Amino acid sequence: MPRRNICSFCQYDIPIGRGIMYVRKDGTILHFCSKKCRNAMLEQKKNPRKTRWTKVYGQE
Numbered sequence: 001m002p003r004r005n006i007c008s009f010c011q012y013d014i015p016i017g018r019g020i021m022y023v024r025k026d027g028t029i030l031h032f033c034s035k036k037c038r039n040a041m042l043e044q045k046k047n048p049r050k051t052r053w054t055k056v057y058g059q060e
């Protein structure tokens with residue numbers, strides 16, 4: 001069943017059929033809308049609340 005996914009980093013909706021699914025070693029499934037978000041979270045380890053282009057920027 002197709003269902004809506006939310007990007008684990010920027011929190012925006014991911015259109016059906018788009019995006020990247022990533023499974024951590026502990027089994028946690030992460031969805032990313034783009035490589036940009038994947039890199040930001042997994043490689044650069046950025047905080048989405050401190051990253052200007054995310055939906056949660058500036059939120060507590």
Ligand SMILES: [Zn+2]
Nearest residue numbers: 007010033037
């Ligand atoms: Zn994203």
